[in-house]
Amino acid sequence: MAKLETVFITGAASGIGLALAQALAARGATLYLTDVNGPGLEDAVAELTARQVNVHSCVLDVSDRAAFEAAVADAEAKMGGIDILFNNAGVSLSDTVDKMTYTDLEWVMNINFYGVVYGTKAALKGMLARGHGHIVNISSLFGIIGIPSQSAYCAAKHAVKGFNESLFYELQGTGVQIHSVHPGGVDTNIVRSGKHLHNIQGDVDPEEVQKNFQDMAVTTPEAAAQTILAGVDKGTYRILVGPDAKSADRLQRWMPNIWRKLFQKKLEAWNRDGIF
Template identity: 45%
Template sequence: MKSFENKVAAITGAGSGIGRALAFGLARQGCQLALCDVNAEGLAETAAQARKLGVQVSETLVNVADREAVHAWADQVVAEFGRVNAIFNNAGVAQGGTVEGNDYADYEWIMNINFWGVVNGTKAFLPHIKVSGSGHIVNVSSVFGLFAQPGMSAYNASKFAVRGFTESLRQELDMANCGVSASCVHPGGIKTNIAKTARMNASLSSVTGQDADKAREQFNDQLLRTTPEKAAQVIINGALANKRRILIGPDAYALDGMQRLWPAFYQRVVTASMRLAARLSPKSSSKKAQTATE
């Protein structure tokens, strides 16, 4: 696809963050929108603002982990718009905790949304997109789909899985030469609500030296630097350029470069830096002071 004008795009997780910014960015290019989210209020707000940009918009409450609901939504989009040219599998959640500290339910929860949500969206929309004759599948992974770190095993696993799934899909579409392509997106720190709504358990403190709330606050303040609007524009441009991998933010490029340069050794660098940060954290310092006075 060389343009989104007069095309139809479906977006998951459109109620806030990158999903909302994608809706506005695509609408400004004359793209009709089929939006979904589990947050009714946020979804309605996105849809209302997008309609002001002069395009047709539909809004549907969908949990991407619900396979039947996603397939029903895809059929509904085609019935309403007559076609669909693109799916942006953007919906995602985060979770923090050590492998030992996490429950099996933590892994199941995040994989159902981050990975199976992408699989569900891709398989539900791909046949319809192929019928349109020209289209694109955009699956949002993360910089942590390229680069792992302690305390993020569940999130890393889900995002590495999205990367592998999408890279395999892209090669299959290249071989099929069917007019449809795919891109995998790897954002760095984006100013969205994902960190605020992340599930974190007490085991994370053994890695960060902080409790979950403090770790969340520091993550928001120090690591989330790129705006959703900037991220959306990079994604849209990357899809139009038919990029296989779309990196967003200087942090994403830096971590990707480190992993390429030191594919195994980077883990030692991360471990050393995390140990140092944990020792310097206020919680660790207060513990040492308390021990010294006892």
């Protein structure tokens, strides 16, 4: 990446999105920040403005295609184009397939998958016309492996992974790069603001789910942001974030049968603790 960039970030009010904004602000980037959380977004903008960062913003529900297209058009008008797009916004759902409602499934897919598609398509036209740009789509470790009670989230993140890989080949020779990011456990608000209903043991306590998640979230948002930016700087397509993502990815690819046996034992231990 060049030292100075114009950057569009979704889910920028907290977590990885905010950490990316802070890190890029230190590089002198011009920022366009979005989030569905209006007050949180205002706080993020105020913090960055106090540091004399050139920042624009709008409240955005990424599942609203027309609103996303309008936000990208506004960003291009105000910043003269978008050099880097981070499709970071996401939600979580804990529920089993037999109990999960279609309403909740569609809620996750509309934000975690279609939100990525809408942002990518909205920004891609301008990037292709200018002959440069980076699209950074956040999948997950759960876009590589499956987890009980996480079928909707895993489905959406696997879909992002496949979308990214197809786009990788389509963009060869265009000057535009796609980056597929797969974080493991990162200590963000995604679980706190999600829906948590059932695991394979039955009903779940959302507060207990949040506590268990934080115990397993071994990577800070700031560390995640630095790993992502380092990967984008190097032109890396597939960016694994956190030691848990790296180890699980390698084991399930190199020794899939052993992985399933080991992971089943781990799941049994987690089940006893009521995690999944």
